[in-house]
Amino acid sequence: LDALVSIGGDGSLTIANALHKKGLRVVGVPKTIDNDLDKTFTTFGFDTAVGFATECVDRLHSTAESHHRVMVVEVMGRYAGWIALHTGIAGGAHAILIPEIPFDLDKVVAKIRARDGEGRMYSIVLVAEGAEPIHGHREVLAPAEIGHAERLGGIGEQIARELGNKTGKDVRVVVLGHLLRGGSPTSFDRLAAMRFGTAAVRGLEEGRSGVMVALAFPNVNYVALEEVAGRMKGVPMDCDTLQTGRDVGICFGD
Helix, strand or coil: CCCEEEEECHHHHHHHHHHHHCCCCEEEEEECCCCCECCCCCCECHHHHHHHHHHHHHHHHHHHHHHCCEEEEEECCCCCCHHHHHHHHHCCCCEEECCCCCECHHHHHHHHHHHHHCCCCCEEEEEECCCCECCCCCCEEECCECCECCEECCHHHHHHHHHHHHHCCCEEEEECHHHHHCCCCCHHHHHHHHHHHHHHHHHHHCCCCCEEEEEECCEEEEEEHHHCCCCECCCCCCCHHHHHHHHCCCECCC
8 A cells, every 4th residue: 555545534543643653644525414523614514414404304394384393303413513513504494403512402492482482383403413411421323333433313303302391382303314325415515525635545645644634714634643633523503503592592501
């Protein structure tokens, strides 16, 4: 092997960094729908996942409004809430629950009742699979084991059940799950993937190793793999996207 181009998320790039330390020429390419890799503005796959999820939420508004329902939409996001945050804001959700903010469900109930009081008899609640209540724990279907991260799921059902009991409304659940991980890529992701791929080969031709290509507008640059491996990029509490959601009245359960 002359070199390895490692395409993937945190696990793949952590392994790539270990191989680099053993002497193999390695360049990493950030690919994950979760957008949870540090040192890059975005990863390719994220925009496609958010675009599809947003279209689903757009469609759910119609049935939720016509039947006066609460729709709970569970999306992927084990430890980072980027998909839920971006989808929820773009799709006009009324509450968004993400792993970075332990939630108080009574705050969501209050939001739903306030909307009912205004004559808006339906609500959309976006929840990341890794969201957890302020006095509880995340829903784990299978514990972590060698080669596999813990498998999460069920938080949407739990929230729907409790919201139904507390509000008396008809609450339905949609779990998008692995639907987010396939399909036709957006033009942004296609271009990002091509820019990352060519930059990886260009870097190898220049003699680089132990680096990851990263998007830093307006250009693609290189960052050390050791600055990325084992580090997760969650939603920061001071990011303007989160503040935008708060400014337009979205409830985050806090």
